[in-house]
Amino acid sequence: MSKRRLITLWRIINTGLINFIRNLSLAVAAMAIMVITLTIVLLSLIVSFTFRHTISQITDKINVSVYLDNNLSTTQTNQLVSELKHLPNVGSVAYLTKTQVLKVYEQQNANNPQLIQAVNETNNPLPPTIIIKPINLNNLSAIKSFLDEPKVAALQSDPPSYSGQEKQAIDQITHATNVLQEIGVIAVIVFAVVSVLIIFNTIQMAIFNRRDEIQIMRLLGAGTGYIRGPFIVESIVYGIFAAVISVVIINASFQASSGTLQASSLGLLDIGYANSFFDSRFFELLLLQLGLGIVIGAVSSLIATRRYLKFKTR
């Protein structure tokens, strides 16, 4: 870039910043609506990631348990395990011996010594078990039909468990998350459009206020970019300010919630995780907000200046 162009670019930025300060009262509405838009974006993002985290935590605990017959040989067991591994939608297959199953059972019921005692007294009635972790919980049909085959069913002591109730709960959470995400996306779109319209209006008023100056600039031979540039810089500054303010608002609300809310979660929303997600991704989120703010500002001012600054002669 030539020196002249650099000087011109610097002057455009400088003029834009000066105009931003001069028109601050005019810019407040535009910035406020951008703050709302960007805050909603950030909030939906955090909520969505938190829900996803909650769901994955719950799904991680879900599996299909196949209870084997006590008299199965090692060969039979190994063959069944390897067949299961080759089924579609199977994440992992683990074989637990009777002793291992007992240990797990004891751990799970550590606070119920009577139950453990009763199990021990009967000389470990628990069957050896194969634990299957499916990849997709919504598609268990392949696993189910394989386990239901007569020759496979013959190897089992009891019908397999599909963690049925938990799956239902997960389905509900997933559905709720999807609905919330849709609402978030619609809200973001609505507010983004409103922001663009208000920035439009702000720039139109700024152009109207400076119409004499703009006319003189044109007559003196100022290029399109030199006239248009400062308006675009000005709206980009709105975006930058709005992005920073939205991040500050979210940060402040986390601070406030951790002080006032005793519980670490609000229903399904794990606030503790949301907070740590926000902290660990702070700079990425800030950058994202800045990027969005700049894009909204630049796009709306580009359209507004194109529309309201008429560069053609009759």
Next chain:
Amino acid sequence: MILLDRVSKSYSREGKPSLDRVSLHVDPKEFVIIVGQSGAGKTTLMRLLTREERQTSGKIIVGGIDYDKLKDREIPLLRRKIGVVFQDFKLLPNKTIYENVAFALEMVGISNHEIRNTVPKVLEIVNLTGKENRMPVELSGGERQRAAIARAIVRQPKILIADEPTGNLDPKHAWDVIKILEKVNRYGTTVLLTTHNQEIVNKLKRRVVSIKDGKIISDRANAGYKI
């Protein structure tokens, strides 16, 4: 330097054209006065030359630039080659005199160092040294017009168009402005001046082009003018 060949301009389809097949040729370094009563078409002619308006028919060539081939995005480049002075000065009200003149250089990317060198020299030519930091409202009409001339000539244009620059001035200040235009012309700039001030025209004794009802009715060297 300036060539108009049968140039017409109509603002509406019906009614008389503002300019009607006007042909004019101005040589480099010439000083040409265009006279005529209000509504004769002087300002329309100036607006065509600065491309604020587009001619309805005919050909305009200024400094080698054919206006028919001029694209919209090239208009700023054309205007940078032509200095323009307006009857109502058109100074930026929120800038000082210095800033107003510097502005013409800033927008074409001239360095601050060069601006600091050039602006005082130009303000000296128009006798405004010492008033650099005044705002336009603090100056008299004559001083404002001289500041506007400084702004128009600071980029050393080959052509200076002055549209009724003395229209809002009393005789003394008007004459100050005219003397500066003569000075600019002596430095080698082609000057096109429109006026309906009889006294100025008669004193200057330059080429005078008279326009009436959108037509050139006379074009004489070293001429006078009678209303």
